[in-house]
Structure formats: structure tokens, C-alpha cells
Amino acid sequence: KKLSAISREAGGDGSMNVRMERTYQSDFEEGVEVPAEQRIKGYKYGKSRVPLSKAEESLNYTAEPCLKVLGFTDKANVPRHHFMY
Numbered sequence: 001k002k003l004s005a006i007s008r009e010a011g012g013d014g015s016m017n018v019r020m021e022r023t024y025q026s027d028f029e030e031g032v033e034v035p036a037e038q039r040i041k042g043y044k045y046g047k048s049r050v051p052l053s054k055a056e057e058s059l060n061y062t063a064e065p066c067l068k069v070l071g072f073t074d075k076a077n078v079p080r081h082h083f084m085y
Helices: 005-010 054-059
Strands: 041-045 048-052
Touching: none
Parallel strands: none
Antiparallel strands: 041 048
């Protein structure tokens, strides 16, 4: 197997395997790693983060994408700017 000059200089076993290492840092204290038991799931909503408790996480709500037609109207009843996208 051919290796680049950089990988030959770096040494190693030449397996070229990639290993992922992930750490979670505190927003409040710089450089402090948060252990797994203190982490909770959350989602971004606008500019804020919304935490998700274990009970809410277990609900596992899923919905299929759909479009529901409520009714029809004449074109004259719809403002012109609603046709712009």
C-alpha cells in the first residue's frame, strides 16, 4: 500500500484507519468537559436550546408529512403577494 510522504513521516502502523473522538464542553465554564451522565438531549428552536427530558424522549412522536386542503376560493379573494415565492 502506498502512503503519502506525510503519513510515512508521522510513523504509525500504516493502517490509515480513522478514529473519531468526541468531547462535550460546558457553555458556562471554559475548558470543562461534561461527563455522559450530566448530558441531556435538546434541540435548537430559534436562537435558544430546548431541553428534552427522558419522559418526553420516550414519547417518540412521529408524523408523516401531509397537506390538508381546507377549502377553495376565487382568485380575486387572494392577495397578489401570496402568489410570490
